[in-house]
Amino acid sequence: xxxxxxxxxxxxxxxxxxxxxxxxxxxxxxxKNDVSYDLPVLxxxxxxxxxxxxxxxxxxxxxxxxxxxxxxxxxxxxxxSDVDTPPASDPNKRHITFEDGTSIExxxxxxxxxxxxxxxxxxxxxxxxxVTGDVIANGVSLTTxxxxxxxxxxxxxxxPA
Numbered sequence: 001x002x003x004x005x006x007x008x009x010x011x012x013x014x015x016x017x018x019x020x021x022x023x024x025x026x027x028x029x030x031x032k033n034d035v036s037y038d039l040p041v042l043x044x045x046x047x048x049x050x051x052x053x054x055x056x057x058x059x060x061x062x063x064x065x066x067x068x069x070x071x072x073x074x075x076x077x078x079x080x081s082d083v084d085t086p087p088a089s090d091p092n093k094r095h096i097t098f099e100d101g102t103s104i105e106x107x108x109x110x111x112x113x114x115x116x117x118x119x120x121x122x123x124x125x126x127x128x129x130x131v132t133g134d135v136i137a138n139g140v141s142l143t144t145x146x147x148x149x150x151x152x153x154x155x156x157x158x159x160p161a
Contacts, residue, residue, distance in 0.1 A: 004067055012036070014059045014075075022054070024075050026061055039063060039075045060084075 012026040015035055023038040044051040055061060055078055065073035080086050088095040092109035102118045115121065123129060135142040 007070065008065050008067060010063045010065065012061060012063060014055050014057050014061055017054050017057060019054050022052070024055060024061070026063055026075060034070075036063065036073065037071050039073050041075045042077060 010026075010028055010031075012028040014024050015027040016025045018024070018038060021038065022041050022043070024041055025038060026036045028034050028036070041054065043053070055075070059078050060081065061078055062076045063073055064076055078084075087097040087103070088105065090107070090109070093105055093107050095103065095105040097103045100118045101116070103114075103116045105114045106112070107114070134144070
């Protein structure tokens with residue numbers, strides 16, 4: 001039974017990815033650098049809601065193989081280590097950090113969604129984009145700002161209605 005389990009669960013490094021198929025190949029250094037067949041990457045959902053991500057080449061991965069051999073299996077995902085540590089340490093936070101420094105974090109304790117973007121943020125909506133609360137851009141409030149230098153005789157306008 002031990003031999004079967006040792007062949008079912010393996011740790012290796014991603015050696016190549018196939019983004020179109022959602023598969024990876026994994027090299028197992030403890031097995032004379034054997035390389036797996038294409039393994040589907042396990043995702044959270046794939047039918048009505050679709051979750052997509054691909055691990056990086058060189059990333060550690062845990063793989064599960066079916067007991068009938070090493071041709072059929074799955075890449076279950078990666079894991080943290082002393083070198084690759086978690087980007088957050090609060091159990092109330094869900095956090096994603098991208099290679100360029102962009103991050104998305106939701107804190108369910110404070111009900112705060114934080115997005116730190118290193119590039120543009122594009123929102124496309126089939127309908128309205130509704131915001132409840134103030135919108136502040138570069139320190140200027142959308143709901144409380146006033147305009148100076150108005151030509152109609154007054155020196156400032158009132159706040160937006």
